Amino acid sequence: MGGFLLRKAGAALVVVFLSSVLVFAGVRALPGDPAIALAGENHDPAVLAAVRQEYGLDQPLPVQYVKWIWRALHGNLGLDNRQLPVAHTIVTRIPISLELALLSVLVGMVIGITAGVIAAVRRGKPSDHAATTLALVGLSVPHFWLGLLAIILFAVDLHWLPSGGYVSFGSHPIGNLEHMVMPALVLGTGLSAVLMRQMRSSMLTSLGADYVRTARAKGLSEWSVVGKHAFRNSLITVTTVVGLQLGQLISGVVITEVIFVIPGFGRLTIDSITARDYTLIQGVVLVTATGYVLVNLLVDVVYSLLNPRIRVS
């Protein structure tokens, strides 16, 4: 297990390093002079020179990279356009997005897994058709559209929930849930559809497997057969899918945060790109890449715990 973890961690470090080079080069490869973007409407040569100097854009690229990565390794990702520290901004935004993502995964898993199990157990019956149809709708409806519909219904017409914004759990737990319930449901819908289809398919495979037939032959109750044998094995595939859906979830978080005006990491990403805030873009993408690598590492570890043959091979 130790060797397996070391190999995976080493590979992850290499990926993070390459990501940092790509992030840095990618931002520099964007068309347009960053100084012009940063200077706003004032293109006086003196202002442009001052901006270049302030952001170190007048230095050779390798020097800029080394300075940036050295500072980044010490937790300093520089100052953004607002003269605010990038690292602090990112650190304050991540928990918000994590909360949204966790709640969405929770919503997705509860709805998706339950619907998937019911659809598999009741294969070919109306509840199966209903769950499959709903899953198709859930997959097809874009988040932004569903979000806007939800806002119009629950905030504008019914006044049940706020249209957007964020209140931290620590300062106002009820307010926090009021603000998060709509975004989590909207974001969780897409995931629940994917999980439902995956769970249904896995459960059907499991329910048709020899060990399930053996369990039934042993006279175990249907609840025990489905819950203890088929369900547990089907979860391996669903765990993988949740990991693979991370990319989708991140993009969903971005859109959902914009629609619901949640000051999370996703919205920070969009805003940094829109504002051409190069320091912020670099910080955000580096943290995203690192996070992605770490989650994949975590999925590998969980996968190996669920199926010991993987770490042996």
Place this chain on the structure above:
Amino acid sequence: MTGSLRRGTTIALALAVLCALAVAAAAGARGTASASQLREGGTLTIGLAEEPDALDPTLARTFVGRMVFLSMCEKLYDLDSHLNIVPQLAAALPTVSKDKLTYTIKLRTGVKFNDGTALNAAAVQESIQRHLTLKGSVRASEISPIKSVTTSGANTVVLHLSAPYSPLVSQLADRAGMVMSPKALAAEGANFAQNPVCVGPFMFKDRVAGDHITLVKSPYYYDKSKVHLASIVYKIMTDPSSRTQALRAGDIQVEDRIQATDVPTLQKDSKVSLIKSVTIGYQGLTLNVGNKNGVLKGYGPTGTAISKSKQIRQAFEDALDRTTINKVVFGGLNQPDCFPIAQSSSWYAATTKGIPCNLHADVAAAKKLIQASGLPTPVTVHLLLGGTDPVNARLGQVIQAMEKQVGINVVISATDFTTSLNDATNGQFDTYAVGWSGRVDPDGNIYGFSATPGTLNYSGYSNSRLDYILNGARKSLTTKARDTLYHAAMQVIADDVPLIYLYHPVDYFGVSKSVTGVQAYGDGLIRAAFAAYSK
């Protein structure tokens, strides 16, 4: 007879109502409740379309940042609803020496910063010197003619200029005229933006990057009886649909710049009223006349038809139907015009008088001009669009269709705004659809774009006569002299066509009917410092 009298009375009444409406619209104000109908306290939440950058008057670059500053950082001079410059922290307009090189500014007395320290001449001197010298200052170029700043007594500041510069006072009515607390500057240094302290009806409380900025009522403000709200929250809401829904749901009370497609929805909403504001900015086309190597890198013919032939440029303009563009692309919401100065400006009438402005296309005239140019048709002209959104695409397509009628083949190239600015700066375009947020002083809307040393002269236009006129206008102080000079400048631009002005944008702001006193002038900024909730 009686009938005609009655009709006359009705018409007079209708005219009176229309005049009253026009006055209200000109002021761009929402609500006129009397003081007894106002509720003290409450938080006003304003949904901003973009996020302000550094809340440091010396470093700030964004348009939207100016909205926040309006509530917390007062200036030496301000604008009234007619965009006239009026004293704010200064006691009166400056006294200018005969040689136009010395401006003496007397300050209001009894004014305190929001940290309780007193505003005095030394504080103003320190702020202006910081604007001029701080590394990365965006203000330095705006007030560069200031050679030195001295004080005369506790409440008089004297600005010494290296050359006459009449737009100076208008610059001091913007961020260059904001005065920062010396105590806060000493404490915060380069981090002033993280805890800015100025003179204002509200003072900075906190900022959560990307989410909101909170200001609270100042206990030190010299006119605090006029301030009714307890706090103002500027919420960053970049998605226009979310902004509109938040206003309708009551989560925000003021919506910054409503997108055109949401205007009809909000017009039907009984809980919301709209403020319409014709801005002093403009949108138009910059024609590359001589920008071959880049802005300020020596201008000369680029070899394209647009650069070679004045007739082609004139034909290009004649083929454009400004009214149709406004109708088709912008749903008729903007104000078509042919000049860089908006009709809402007091400079407009005198500086544009007698200069033809055809809001409709003149296809026959355009064809004649193309024939006179001697160039074979179709003449190919590239159009650079600074945005890939549907509105920009529609603008490009409409222009393309209009020019096709006269024998000009427009090839559209759409890219993101920053890249387009880069291309424009480097002279890699024929025509470029771009606008300007506008300045109160005509110099701010003309000099930078059309004078040879102009830093935004993407056109690469260099005309010694125009330079002479514009420099003369900078040195002249009387309105009459400047009117005459800018009129002459407009004539040169209209004839040579380095730029084609299409329209002045009209901004719509949404305000909850529970709030009164929110205003928007022609500068496009929301003024909410003296707003209040109705009882």
